[in-house]
Amino acid sequence: MSYNLTPNTAFSSVLAPQAAGQGSTNTGHVDMTGFSSVTFVIVLEAVTAGGTVTLNVEQSDNASDWTALAGSVSTDDAGILALEVHRPMARYIRAVVNRADQDAETNGMIALRRLATDNPVEDSETTSAVLVSPEAA
Structure with missing residues (x-):
């Protein structure tokens, strides 16, 4: 069993960068068949003072028919937001980005599906490699 991230994770781009603005945006969904965990990661470029991103x-x-899960993560500053769902009860999962009160700009979002039933993961969306440092002499 490999403990490296790339051969054991399916990476998906689920949201394109968003220009400064407000409102709610649903990401593309991910199919959790064969996976036990998914983490959504969004990069926030700028959040105007008084604004929040959830x-x-x-x-x-x-x-087609979506139900919100309890819990969220939010910030009022540029940076990274990450939210993980472990052992979801439904096959499909998507994230919802809420930009409220003032403008916020995002630099896209990825979903990392992990804990696959079959490894290594076949991932047609990602080009990756694992590099191993040589041992010190």
């Missing part, structure tokens, strides 16, 4: 998650059995 990241929530929804789940669905059919990718």
